[in-house]
Amino acid sequence: xxxxxxxxxxxxxxxxxxxxxxxxxxxxxxxxxxxxxxxxxxxxxxxxxxxxxxxxxxxxxxxxxxxxxxxxxxxxxxxxxxxxxxxxxxxxxxxxxxxxxxxxxxxxxxxxxxxxxxxxxxxxxxxxxxxxxxxxxxxxxxxxxxxxxxx
Numbered sequence: 001x002x003x004x005x006x007x008x009x010x011x012x013x014x015x016x017x018x019x020x021x022x023x024x025x026x027x028x029x030x031x032x033x034x035x036x037x038x039x040x041x042x043x044x045x046x047x048x049x050x051x052x053x054x055x056x057x058x059x060x061x062x063x064x065x066x067x068x069x070x071x072x073x074x075x076x077x078x079x080x081x082x083x084x085x086x087x088x089x090x091x092x093x094x095x096x097x098x099x100x101x102x103x104x105x106x107x108x109x110x111x112x113x114x115x116x117x118x119x120x121x122x123x124x125x126x127x128x129x130x131x132x133x134x135x136x137x138x139x140x141x142x143x144x145x146x147x148x149x150x151x
Contacts, residue, residue, distance in 0.1 A: 009068065009069065010069065010089070010090065010093060010120060010124060011093075013093075013116060013119060013120065014093045014096065014097065014116070017093075017097045017112045017113070017115075017116045018096075018097065018100060020109075020112050021097065021100050021101050021104060021106075021109040021112050022104070024106055024108040024109045024112070025104040025105075025106040025108075025109055028106075028108050029105075029106035029107065029108055029109070030106065030107040030108040031106075031107040032105050032106060032107070033105050033107065034105035035105075038102050038103065038105055039103055041099075041102055042098075042099040042100065042101070042102030042103030042104075043099065043103060044099070045095045045096070045098050045099030045102065046095070046096050046099035046100060046103070047099075048092075048095055048099075049091075049092040049093065049094070049095030049096035049098075049099060050092065050096065051092070052081060052088045052089065052091055052092030052095065053088075053089055053092035053093065053096075055080065055081055055088070056080075056081055056082070056088035056089045056092065057089060059077050059079065059080050059081070059082065060077060063075040063077050065077060067089075069124050069128060070127070070128065070131060073131065073132070073135060076132065076135075076136045076139060076140060076143065078143055078147070082147070083147060084147070084151070085147065085148060085149070085150060085151055086143070086144070086147050086148065086149050087125060087149060087150060090117075090120050090124070090125065090150075091150055091151065093116070093120075094113050094116060094117055094120075097112050097113040097116055098110075098113040101113060117150070121149075125149065129144070
């Protein structure tokens with residue numbers, strides 16, 4: 001199977017999303033909401049997102065599977081957080097974006113996380129699932145039947 005060529009990998013999309021959030025906050029907030037509750041809620045989402053990223057990445061490393069999409073897939077990881085979501089790293093990045101948007105308090109920034117999810121699903125998740133289905137067959141189908149894509 002030929003590997004899809006990707007120039008902009010998910011962490012770069014995350015950085016683009018963060019930059020977009022800060023630009024929207026500065027130049028096009030639409031409406032503002034601020035306060036301690038938003039800071040705590042946003043901070044909590046960011047921390048949970050980072051924990052998901054680190055934990056899921058560690059599980060990939062322990063399974064000797066590459067973190068870079070479409071590279072050196074040796075094992076179908078289904079333990080730990082992968083019992084709850086098939087894409088904990090992407091979910092973690094989404095939570096970081098959502099938490100940042102809540103923390104800055106600009107209504108327009110709240111649109112960045114859903115757009116990120118659409119981009120990631122189209123450019124990475126769907127092709128990754130096709131590749132995993134080809135590599136692991138019925139094992140992957142059973143996994144998909146029991147664990148949701150996002151949550």
